[in-house]
Amino acid sequence: MLIQPWSAEFDDYLHDESRTRGTADSISFPRTEDELRAVLRDLRPTAVPITVQGARTGLAAGAVPEGGHVLNLSRMNRCLGLRQDASGAFYLRVQPGLVLSELRKYLSAKAFPMDGWDEASRAAAARLAEAPEQMFPTDPTETSATLGGMAACNASGARSYRYGAMRDHVHALRLVLADGDVLALERGACRARGRTLELTTEGGHRMCVQLPAYQMPHAKNASGYFAADDMDAVDLVIGSDGTLGVISELELELMPAPSVIWGVSCFFACEDQAVEATVAARGRLRHAAALEYFDPAALDILRRARAAGSAFAALPELPASFGCCLFVEIQAPSEDEAMADVARLASVVEAAGGEPCDSWVARTAVDRETLRFFRHAVPESVNMLIDERRRTEPTITKLGSDMSVPDERLADVIALYRSTLAEAGLESAAWGHIGNNHLHVNILPRTRDEFLRGKELFERWARAVTEMGGAVSAEHGVGKIKRSFLAVMYGEEALAQMARLKLAFDPAAQLGRGNLIDVKMIETSLSGFYHSGEEGVA
Structure with a gap:
């Protein structure tokens, strides 16, 4: 059963x-x-x-x-086939429950479980085994994430600075609709005409869908349905938070792995120096794949976690003079080119007021793993801190922001965060993707009152970030927690347009109930939808 x-x-x-x-x-x-x-x-x-x-x-x-x-869908975790196109690029078909870490193991070993593969896929696998190592570049913090989940929220991660988000690397997909019918979509095969998208299911049902009219920001963005003039139908499904259909298959575009991957942690006395270095590095570095930031509070949390022992005792010691950290991952075709970028980075650090000799450079796999542990220990330590506080105040949770702004507003948004947090008297720690102007500012409440004041502050930030031309969700998706932010970013009429689009795919509003769009908005749209008598048209 x-x-x-x-x-x-x-x-x-x-x-x-x-x-x-x-x-x-x-x-x-x-x-x-x-x-x-x-x-x-x-x-x-x-x-x-x-x-x-x-x-x-x-x-x-x-x-x-x-x-x-x-x-x-965790048991739908198979690799289904492989092909190579005329340009030499490889495309891997997977079920949505395949975990990212497993995919990386298969790619590193150049070997896949091939049960059920046809002869063409097996031949492509033989060619991949002889080719340079391939990679899938999307890099969320949690490598235990499934590829279907990553597609559902348009996940990105640290390397999105160079490679973009999940949407950029999905070539095709299969979407099972709420009635069991299937849409098979391949990039380039079906595009909208303006904001009107016409689709035909494998069962022969024709759909004419009106896309929302809003303009998306020129910033890293995972806020609501992707909508643009003449867009590709694949892009609508990516980031739709499980509200339009259920992804049953993805075809991922692979790419050659870089020959050299180095990591450099640059430490500064104050945040202004790190911001100045970030802006300069974006213009000068030729091979940066990631620009990540850890603020003073994040480093202090790491110091306390290290002092407490357990798994975090293996963290590198952080001298008191290290106020904050800018981490740069360099991916280059040769060691000479990587070294040239390290030299450029040293001059950037020095010009911003830092000491290049204080930087940590990881060239080997072991050293890179140490820095990876350092980076991932920050959110883990914060989660442990909040879980401890929840024992005495179970109604609180960590409040983590996921907002982004255009390049020219980086200093402005950080100033906003600092001034409003100080005004509210709330504890916080910030880290994340500073290269994309996308910091995860985490408010760490101790009491229910602080938790509620933190939520109010997030609403204030959503309005300010929108005014700066940014996005209320840059990579985590919207889900249920951030759906109120969409009204701030796009407006109520846009939400009504999103609801009508959803109902064109899912007329009974079964899928992803509560994600993206409030149930009351769906109910209001349902009334008008059935009054029109035209399922499949929105």
């Missing part, structure tokens, strides 16, 4: 990394597209709400159910 009634053994599937907890009545774990379609067809007559899950590593509660059915 594919659909199982809820019991205590499934309670772990009621939450994700946002620490938000939901409820559900049933759950399923399909292994194939046919099983997935069968589940959706069985649930269709009663219009049961359906929440799609992968590994539940998300931070926006998109995988947290609000009643109904949990459709967990």
